[in-house]
Amino acid sequence: MGRSSPEMTPPHSDIEKGCLEFEHGLSSFQKESFTIFKVPHRLREVNEKAYEPNVISVGPYHYRKPHLARMEGFKKRQFENIVEKTHLGLHQFREAMKHLEGKTRKCYEQPLHPDLEVEEKFVDMMVYDGCFVVQLIWIGHLYDFRELGQHVSYDMRYDLLLLENQLPFFVLLELYRMIIPNPGPRGHLSQLAAFALTFFGRHPIYVPENTSIRHLLQLVHDPSQEIRVAGTEVEYCFPKNKFQSSRSLIPSATELEDAGIHFFGVSIQNMQNQEKGKMNMFDIEFDNDTKELKIPTLKVDHSTERTFRNYMAYEQLWGVRKYYVDYVLFMDKLINTGKDVELLRKSGIIDNWLGDDEAVTKIFNKLGYFVYYDTEAFYYEDIADRVNKHCKRDWNKWKAKLKKDYFNTPWSPISFLAGLLLLLITIVQTIFSLLSYYQQRQENYRSQSIIVAFFWCFGLLIRGLTSALWEFLNFRPHLVTVL
Known part of the structure; x- marks a missing residue:
């Protein structure tokens, strides 16, 4: 968590070992102190x-x-x-x-x-x-x-x-x-x-x-x-599957967007109305079908850092569910730069009351300094696993890049179809040209030449119309500028 230097954050194995020893020793000590x-x-x-x-x-x-x-x-x-x-x-x-x-x-x-x-x-x-x-x-x-x-x-x-x-x-x-x-x-x-x-x-x-x-x-x-x-113990309950490495948890928000994942922020109240249950800021969801990462809207103001730090410090000192530690770890991985915050803000996930995306970046990048966390009990392990599987497929990245670069306006699909139609007409015209060449040499098939000539003329007409449409679509932005 956080973009800390090596001397500030212990090695991963030391973190895990130190966390387990710390919590184990503390549990018996706390009962008497x-x-x-x-x-x-x-x-x-x-x-x-x-x-x-x-x-x-x-x-x-x-x-x-x-x-x-x-x-x-x-x-x-x-x-x-x-x-x-x-x-x-x-x-x-x-x-x-x-x-x-x-x-x-x-x-x-x-x-x-x-x-x-x-x-x-x-x-x-x-x-x-x-x-x-x-x-x-x-x-x-x-x-x-x-x-x-x-x-x-x-x-x-x-x-x-x-x-x-x-x-x-x-x-x-x-x-x-x-x-x-x-x-x-x-x-x-x-x-x-x-x-x-x-x-x-x-x-x-x-x-x-x-x-x-x-x-x-x-x-x-x-x-x-x-x-x-009193007299009972609450089970320290987390997913039991081991997580490979918290240092490569998930890519940043902009990298996820480049892989075709969409972000969607929703207020907790709206989530409660939709789900008809109690929801909170930690209820993050990922839809495998729509590739949508739904995260409750977080208001970030001048009190956010002190609130998070005190909850996280409490979680460090007691064997309780580490809601805030794992939430900050997840958000910290999403946020590397101000561009990531900008994306999350425009998606409705972050409500930035600080007025500066870089300020939000600094808060999350520093919240994890010297915070111990258990990678074998990560609260969002299932979501991180599914997101990473999606990002590892190259086709998802190519498809997202194609959509972003070539289908990013309402006119882009029309231009693409026009170009594709022009290519198909050209291929068909070439085929008929070859047929015409061979059939002209055979005087016994004059009637077929008439048919070929018909298609030849039809192809020229369609090609001309398509070219005109293509030129109009390419010239349209300039025409709008002039007007």
């Missing part, structure tokens, strides 16, 4: 700002950073609204969080900010950050933040899904139980999860009360919400 990771150094150094919150800090990793200080006072003012609504005081919220302080602290990599070594400071961070997030999800909108500026409302939703900007979900759940004591028949966990999914634009689902959710990023990450139920 933190569940909210810091972004690994090699990922962070590619684009550090992609993992930094812009307006709000949640949890200890970005605690008391100067550019986030403005929101701290706002959190406390929002907490006063909760106190007024619930008739519970700060002391009661602190007591509830003290019981979870030790468990919560273990969820993070150490060391933390020096102030958070003090229990009271850590507990207050849990109370104010947790209550703010719960109330925000419960209200379901960001209208209350308009007074802080439009950029705050825009950035906050993205900040809450950063890998390092998370509180354990059990903290949010406990605070939600205090704020909303009577959730109804659905239960606290299912209701809070549904509110969270709706807030982040996902389809709300019913979540059993014994479901284990680590944090908001994990809940929102999986488009099908295959979250884990």
